[in-house]
Amino acid sequence: MNEPASRKSFLKVLGPGLLFAGTSVGVSEMVQSTRAGADFSFALLIVIVLACALKYPAFAFGPWYAHATGVSLLEGFRRQGRWALILFLLVTLGTVFTVQAIVTLISASVLASLLGLDYQFSVLGLNLGPAVTVSAGLLIACALILRAGEYKWLDRVNKTLIFVLTASTIVATILALTKLSTGTMVWTLPEGTLSDRGPIVRVTGLIGWTPAAYDVAVWHSVWFLAHRAQSGQNPTLKEARLDFNIGYWFSSFTSVCFLTLGACLMYANGFVFPENPVAFASALVNLYVLNFGEWARPLLGLCAFSAMFSTVLVVTDSFPRVLSNLVQRFREPEQPQLTPVMPKRLYWFAMAAICTLALAILAHGLGQPPLGGGIKLGQLIDLATTLSFLSAPFLGFLIHRAMFSKDIPTEMRPGRFLQSFSMFSIAFNVVFGAYFLWLRFWS
Numbered sequence: 001m002n003e004p005a006s007r008k009s010f011l012k013v014l015g016p017g018l019l020f021a022g023t024s025v026g027v028s029e030m031v032q033s034t035r036a037g038a039d040f041s042f043a044l045l046i047v048i049v050l051a052c053a054l055k056y057p058a059f060a061f062g063p064w065y066a067h068a069t070g071v072s073l074l075e076g077f078r079r080q081g082r083w084a085l086i087l088f089l090l091v092t093l094g095t096v097f098t099v100q101a102i103v104t105l106i107s108a109s110v111l112a113s114l115l116g117l118d119y120q121f122s123v124l125g126l127n128l129g130p131a132v133t134v135s136a137g138l139l140i141a142c143a144l145i146l147r148a149g150e151y152k153w154l155d156r157v158n159k160t161l162i163f164v165l166t167a168s169t170i171v172a173t174i175l176a177l178t179k180l181s182t183g184t185m186v187w188t189l190p191e192g193t194l195s196d197r198g199p200i201v202r203v204t205g206l207i208g209w210t211p212a213a214y215d216v217a218v219w220h221s222v223w224f225l226a227h228r229a230q231s232g233q234n235p236t237l238k239e240a241r242l243d244f245n246i247g248y249w250f251s252s253f254t255s256v257c258f259l260t261l262g263a264c265l266m267y268a269n270g271f272v273f274p275e276n277p278v279a280f281a282s283a284l285v286n287l288y289v290l291n292f293g294e295w296a297r298p299l300l301g302l303c304a305f306s307a308m309f310s311t312v313l314v315v316t317d318s319f320p321r322v323l324s325n326l327v328q329r330f331r332e333p334e335q336p337q338l339t340p341v342m343p344k345r346l347y348w349f350a351m352a353a354i355c356t357l358a359l360a361i362l363a364h365g366l367g368q369p370p371l372g373g374g375i376k377l378g379q380l381i382d383l384a385t386t387l388s389f390l391s392a393p394f395l396g397f398l399i400h401r402a403m404f405s406k407d408i409p410t411e412m413r414p415g416r417f418l419q420s421f422s423m424f425s426i427a428f429n430v431v432f433g434a435y436f437l438w439l440r441f442w443s
Helices: 003-013 016-024 026-040 045-069 073-078 082-115 130-177 197-208 215-231 237-267 277-292 296-331 344-365 377-403 416-442
Strands: none
Touching: 016 026, 016 045, 016 130, 016 215, 016 237, 016 296, 026 045, 026 082, 026 197, 026 237, 026 296, 026 377, 045 073, 045 197, 045 215, 045 237, 045 377, 045 416, 073 082, 073 215, 073 296, 073 377, 082 130, 082 215, 082 277, 082 296, 082 344, 082 377, 130 215, 130 237, 130 277, 130 296, 130 344, 197 377, 197 416, 215 296, 215 377, 237 277, 277 296, 296 344, 377 416
């Protein structure tokens, strides 16, 4: 095959890795990494680097398993026993509504801030202000996109958003570096960060979603099969791994970029993140305007909104896609086939239920007095990310068992280094998770 034809073929298989990037760049990076830079300068850079390195095997095994077996990791869990499916279901149900609410709320808050929407309206104690109404509008837009084009449109819209995000993030980071003062750079953590109950939550929260939560590895295996069916391309293992690596290391790169933005523009100025979501979005954009001028508002607004909306779109599709397939795995095994069968009724029912409950959480939480301030953004994010952190050892173990089971031909299994590294990652998650629980509840 000549080089142009080979490049064209790869562009057709490129997609699941970018969906991974679209999932990762929202709350985990735009909020968590920026908060890390704002609060600790560059001191948590090593935490981001280690989190991305330690999670690599589990995330890489998602598309790898799907390529080797023709089925998703959900089937890999089913083959380990119904207990594995139940465990994954419990982990998913423990985070799905909070995650959907968080990513939608922040995306809506950024858009409301850019549009200048600022009003208060409540009914029966429920907040129907801009954060909630714009959230509803974004979820309806996502549903319409997915209804019109299903996975095909999900893939295309996400690629466009990732392109916009890449360009705007690089420009924003370069601009931020012009404001960097070596005198304000801090590379070491304050004393007690890893031994006090309060600060350790910030560290575990950052680890939990950097670059993403472990259940996204399962999502990736489902995306791989859906993309293969939609594109008609059956990629080689090398192509599948390259697609994954592009998305994974792009996510890791943007984590560092957003930490840099926080360190350069916020830490030196003593910026404190507002706990109110709409105030947070306004303050974030206004801080860039203060540093660079009014011309920067569209650029930073575009960067923030493309980051968040890509996450909202992918999450709105992925939770119901995975849950509907999970229900099917309780009923019957998954069959290797070029065109996987997705139970559409379950998919749309799950999407409606998740979005409705997420909006209910926002309307109720934001409706507590004072109006618009009931939900403390940082605490809500720390709760979701810490739950993801604590579930990591269990999901990492299930993924590892599936990848090195008899279902995978010996010649298609990862090498000894990745196998050992995966086991080390699981052990690290167990030890650090146990240390966190001891420090949080028993010390």
